[in-house]
Amino acid sequence: MSIEAILIVNKSGGLIYHRDFNNKTSATHLNGNDYLILASTVHSVFAIASQVTPKALKLSPPKIDFTIPYHPYVGVPNPNSSNTSNRRTVSSQKLGSFKGPDFFNGPFTSWNKSGIRQLITDHFTMYIYQSLTGLKFVALGSSVAVLGKNAAVSNEVADNFLRKVYCVYSEYVMKDPFYSLEMPIKSKTFDQSVKSLVDNLL
Amino acid sequence: MTVYSFWIFDRHCNCVFDREWTIPSEARSGTLNSRQNDDTAKLLYGMLFSLQSITNKIADPAMGANNVQCITMGNFRVHAFKTASGLWFLLLTDFKQQNYSQVLQHLYSEVYVKYVVHNWLSPVDFAFTSDETQGQGFRKIHNRRFVAAVESVLQPMLV
């Protein structure tokens, strides 16, 4: 799964972070305005989603398990792999103030109970992860999650990945005393760690 | 694999057919064509339309048409199929089955084309006045053989 772009949308629907990760030609490149529109559309559709619930669900809410299984080493180099150069970089890489090679080691519950989680189209897939504080992390993947067993797994992997982005966000953005809430993020260290997360995903 | 509802929207943004099953395993429950200018129909179409316009913007024009196929929500999933003539076929289901595109295609080619397009007693374009072509339409597909065929295709999937 290769990530094309990551966006972060704040509680009021404004775009606070956006980053492209491929070197596409400018023909398909969307300008800044387009991304703003995209962010606000995603936000409003997200809000509508809870109202579109079918009646059957409103009458008898099913017991859906919102825990997401843990996929190890998503976005982080795997120290157990046989790649020796990997081993050297792992020990020197510090994931902020988190201890251990990977951020987490267990399944977690999804906070996204009534909004959009995944959008599959003919040519790409979009994943949305919502934090408890209402922040939405959007990832655009270029491969199509083949509608089969693949879709659920890719959704879980994306959730694991976006949760790590959330961790990096809380590390480098929330701890920045000069950062004002809900404003666009301009932090070099944040950019770097997001880039390394994406690079390690491939 | 529970199917919650089935919708057809035409190119004038009108809901031309809707069938909801309110009690999941009861085949005779639910409503048929009851959403006139209801909020739910308009919201559902609006959501689909906005997501489709985002998709069109992001897509690489060289790769051809890029249509929304599947939207996963917290509680349910929306499967969409867009025909070349601008019709949208939507199916709201639970999470058990991943791929409903075959079902939607079958509904289009074997049910809709047979009982609406080849039927000389039924219009293909249900919007008659200029108001109706701009989203105020209210005519639905009521002809009994179409409805019966939809039921027979979707009933095995209700449980």
Next chain:
Amino acid sequence: MSQASVPGVANDGTGAVSQQRQYELEQEAMPKLNRTVFQMVLNEIIPMAYAVEVSKTVQKDETGEVAMGSLSLESTVPGDDNTAARRMRSSVMAVYNLAKLAEEDEDKYNSVLKRIESLGTSIGSKISDMLIFAKNPSISFKNMDLLSVMKFICRDVWKHVFGKQIDNLKTNHRGTFYLIDLDYAPIQDFTVEPSVLEEQLSEEDLQIYELKLVEPFLQFPVGIIKGVLHSLGHPLDKVVCLATYADKPKEKSKVGGFPKGINFHVQITNN
């Protein structure tokens, strides 16, 4: 994501179809396409005949009014101002307006039916020449006897025009024949659409209304039968042909088709 290898489709991800495969697909699809288009053109005869009647009336009318009660191409919906959309709809509304015309003006209704029938007749008279040598080069109607002519209609003509043969042929050997087609092809998918009607009808009324709407469509095969008989020596005024609905026997009826079969009653008066 491995792509299943489909013969003829390039496996390099673009899915380009080889020329050979394209040719094969075309060969498979062409007959179905031809038959579908042919059936649609056949069915369009009825709205066209109605439209001709309307324009004839319009020409005669000197005050310049276009709509004359139900004899109009316009849909009865007010606030309609999009001409192109209106024209698209008029073919459907023509069928409903034609049924209304049956009650209001019998002469005009009959002239529309005659027009449909005459189109069938002109095709029927040419068909016998086309088909006589199609299957059996040495075919000859022994003394032009009626029974073999009717059998010719039932088998060859019906197969050629509608894709299937007549299901049942009854005769009294004295000039009266009943041709029964249980699944007359062009009308199989027809069902009345209640949302187009101005008033709500009950379930049985809808079924009766549906049969009334489909009646004009039956004039076309009536014309074909008369045309074939005419070309084989039985002039039009000596042949009477009527189409009525026939009930389908339970064992033979195809599930999901049009609820009634068609019974063609042909009566030939000898000189």
